[in-house]
Amino acid sequence: MSRDGRTDTPTAPRPTSGRRADLALVGIVAGREITRQLRNKAFWASVIVTTAMLCLSFALTGVLKDEAPPTVGVIGERSTVAAALRPQVTVKEYGDAGSARTAVRDKAVDAVVLPDGEVLVLRNLPEDLGRTIRQAEQTARHVEQLNALGAAPGEAEAALAPPGLRVSALLPDAAEAQERTMTAGLGVFLLFILMLISGLGIAQGVVEEKSSRIVEVLLAKVRAWHLLAGKIVGLGAAALVQILLMMTVALTAAISFGVLRAPLSAVGTAANLLLWFVPGYVLFVTLYAVAGALVSRQEDVNHVIGPVNMLQMLSLAGPALAVRGGPDDSLLTIVSIVPGLSWAAMPMRMAVADVPWWQAVVAFALMVLAIAVLVRVGGRVYRGGLLRYGGIVKVREALHGAAH
Template sequence: MNRNTPHGPLTLVGLVAWREIVTQFQRKELWASLVMMILVFCGALGLQKVFTGAADRPVLAVVGEHRDLTESLRAQTAGASGDGGARGVEVVSYENEAAAEAAVRAEKADAALVGEGRVLVREKLPEPLAGPLYEAHRTAQTTERLRDGGLTDAAIARALAVQPLTVSALDPDADRRTEPTMTAAIGVMALFFLTFMFGQGIAQGVLEEKSSRIVEVLLAKVHAWQLLAGKVLGIGLVAFVQISAMAAGGVTVAVAADLVDAPADAIGTSVSVVLWFIPGFLGFAALWAVAGALASRAEDLQHAAGPVSMLQTLSLMAALAPFTGISDTLTRLFSLVPGLSSAVMPVRMASENVPWWEVALAAVLLLASIAALLRVGGRIYIGGLLQHGGIVKARTALRNARLGGMS
């Protein structure tokens, strides 16, 4: 088979891609990394659940009557029970001060209310308990003074029955967006390591083909752009299968283990991350292949791939911009820039309502950049493949390709 073969150009790309797919699926490291990524994804979701989950209800030990105060606390507890009882205060009665103090020391109670309105704490009054306790104390003191003034309990209840404030939420879905945003960030970080791992494999494979002169045989059969496109497409499909399995397995385990509160949001976010991952991976895969072509020895590979690693790291840092308090305008810009958008846009889409035209613009710019990269990268690729000795500069590789009439 040569370049004049009746096979069409896309058929040749497919043959190169199939060769890469078969090679990749035979690697044991691929399956080991898949299992590891699923475990990391589930573990990260579990940690998110632990750190963002509701705190335990504070416990107050009470000695004596303190009827007005404890009733106020229990009323607050009852009012908070609508969210699963995670908030409010649990009031536990003790016979004497010694027993209540022992409960605080043993951490069975967060604080103890003893005679003369004194509060015993082990170190300091916990924040979830401080507010309700101060409010209950104020209410109890007011009730006692009104009762001393001759008011009946019914009159006191009417006097204390204050109309609650009307609260209007400007962003009622803010809490709901937290979990999808964290899920998207975790997914992007997992994909960063996956892309980095595959990228190094691509560059190493290209370098080995160049060193063994196998690539010269391949270039006698196919054009450089077909070889580059087939390699990127084949490895991209393998990466897509792996990330899809990781996302499906991770979300399934997370839902089954009740690690996420809104399974539909987690699934939608995972799909968004995967869809943005595909073009982003193709772009970085092409850059890693070009880096491998520019190196002539294994020790030169890290230096040749330095700019690619830096750009990929910048994309991860940009994806975490919503968590740093950075300017919204800058985050918006990051989500449109090719090379960064594949990591930033899914996180931004999970954290806010992004206008459809911005999503479309980011996708068009990303795809256009990949097309241009494959065209220019193909020339650098072949110009670097056929030159040996040290690191080949991109400008030199382009000149070699142009002077040699190679494409």
């Protein structure tokens, strides 16, 4: 009982039916967007073409990487030259100069060393191969001189054999780090292109619904933020399907062709990049959707998405700094924490070197916070711009319209 004698009634719990209804409406809009994307031929064409280009590039890289050493023909009597060449090239011995010349014409060998020291080639002698043959000739001459002075068989070769090298690597995982950097850099570029295409598509879709007055019918059934959230979730899910397909096929091809020596490290880098891409995608897609709500004609789309494109271009500064300036660059550290830029900079920086855990947590938290603020403010702009026609609507006008 209260002080004035009235009986206090317990506050009723807030019903959850409204929240469930909101989620259901967002799900309906998201399902509509997913269906439209998955039925879009251009969507699948981009997946097929991009994946095919990646697989082809990995195949070519694997072939060039596994290129066989050059083959050099030697006349049988030049056994010392053949012995000096074998550690570095494939040697074929011929009984006479005529058969060796035929082998050169038939491209069975890259070069032939004749008994008088002349090197026979089909067109020209590659610089590296010429250097190898020159060193072999010098070694063979020294062996022959030592044998003439009475060296026992095998002693001359043993005396001239180079000593074994004691190798101590300062960066033993340099090759693995290079593969992580390559995976992160290529992934950032592909996701950047995908984000750009998806952003343009969502902006054009919003303008199409607005210019055809379909949005008026939709707003009679759902709220503006239902449309915005549904578009973000639907297009994000479709983009995730696209990314997973491309990454799976590309990584499989890279491992199959031997391009990646540490596949688990590359897969981990790709997964980390995908983790950072999700909030970045949500942020930029929201900006593109809000920008599309400010115009009524497709011709005006490029005018309103220009600032968004510029911000997205700035996100590539992080990977560039990671490659050129190195992981200890102070500017890279700042860029990898700034929301809107961190989605590309932080995973690239993490692929190059170890990053303090607290910096990664702060960067991710700032990104989530920026998305929350953007969805709240952007939702008002989106709502205020959808029902305003004629030219480009200013952000201030859209916010003023949303308040009424």
